[in-house]
Amino acid sequence: MDQPLQGKVAVVTGAGRNMGREEALALAGAGAKVVVNSKHSADATVADIRAMGGEAVPAVMDANSWAAGEAIVATAVEHFGRIDILVNNAGIHRPHSIESMTEEDWDAVVDVSLKCYAATIRFAAPHLIAQGDGGVIINTGSTSGLGHLSVANYSAAKEGVAGLTRTVARDLGKYGVRCNMIRPVSLVSDLLLPELVEAGAESRRRGFPSNGVRDFNFPKDFTPDGRQVAALVLLLCLPQAAHVSGQDFFVMGEEIGLYPEPEMRKLLREPGGWTLEALLRSETLAGLLGDIPNRYLA
Structure with a gap:
């Protein structure tokens, strides 16, 4: 390909x-x-981009x-005069079951994996x-947001990213700015912590929903490769995706998917409003609770 992002300025956190x-x-390679x-490693990535003939600052x-x-946003404006693309990628893990999680564990993960996403968007x-020619925001979520053992802090942060993404898409869509989320699985060995591996094994023993990645039970031939995730990020920045906003993508190895927006499964209406007695009617219980499986209780 040529350099379809020539003249654009991108910010990538993490x-x-x-x-x-x-x-x-990938963004630098596209111009x-x-x-x-x-x-810790910004200078090394900047050096790699400059070595390939690109422009970058840490x-x-x-x-x-x-x-x-x-x-972070000010760095782009001060050095390059504008910002066109924001990729929020920063994130950390501090896995513990909820009954042993500390406030520090919670705050550290939520601050990096959600709060700063809102902050970079706020200032971008x-x-x-003002630039008036649109823009692209891509937030990094996680399938952990759909529910995984022992990562309540990370799950809450990442599913917060989903709500943030949908709301920002609505807030900024009238200005032509689009905002999407990706749920990538491109973990590397130093992130596959023993606590997460054990949590995945426990999920399988208890028959919990797989959420698309089998709770860290990766296929035997799965090789984490951030370049495949980067290809999707690059696509979402191109004109071919100019109509795409508020969407939730999955990417792992050779697989790319698109999650639907949450939709209500059932809706019951009671004239005059609900009372406990009305809820306890057998037909109401059957209609509301009857086909919910007992997945989570021992």
């Missing part, structure tokens, strides 16, 4: 290594100037606060609106 690094490289955010800081979000949005 871009020092792994998937975020591959996303930054974008890139702000590489990472606390934003060396933790992506975990409103102030960080503002500073005025620029995207």
Whole structure:
């Protein structure tokens, strides 16, 4: 391909290594100037982009606060004069079952994996609106948001990203700015922590829904490759996806999927409003609760 993003400026958080690094490289390869955010490895990714003839600058800081979000976006505007693409990729794991999770575990994960997404969007949005030529926001969710053992903090943060994405798509759609979410499975060995592997095994023993990735029970031939995730990110930045916003994508290895927006399965109406007595009627119980399987209780 030519460089379809020539003249565009992209910000990628969590871009020092792994998937975020591959996303930054892909955007640079397509012609974008890139702000590489990472606390520890931003300079290495910037060097790789410059070595391939691209333009990039680092934003060396933790992506975990409103102030960080503002500073990351400011780096793009100060160095390149604008921002066109924002890829929120930063995230951390602190897996514990909910009964042993600490407040620090909760806050650390939510701050990086959700709060700073809102912050970067908050400070990018005025620029995207003022520029008047649209813009692209891509948020990194996770299938963990659909429910996985021992990651309540991460699950809450990542499913918060889903709601954030749908709302931002509605808020900014009138300005031509589109916002989508991806749920990538491109974990590498240092993220496949023993706690997560054991949680996946327990999920399978108890017959919980697989949520598309078999609770960390990856296929034997599965090779994590951030480049495949980066290809989807790149597509969502191109004119071919100009009509796509508020959507929820899955990507793992050779598979790409699209989740539907949540829809109500059932709707019962009671003239005059519901009382406990009305809810306890046998036909109401059957209609409301009758086909719900007991999946979660021992």
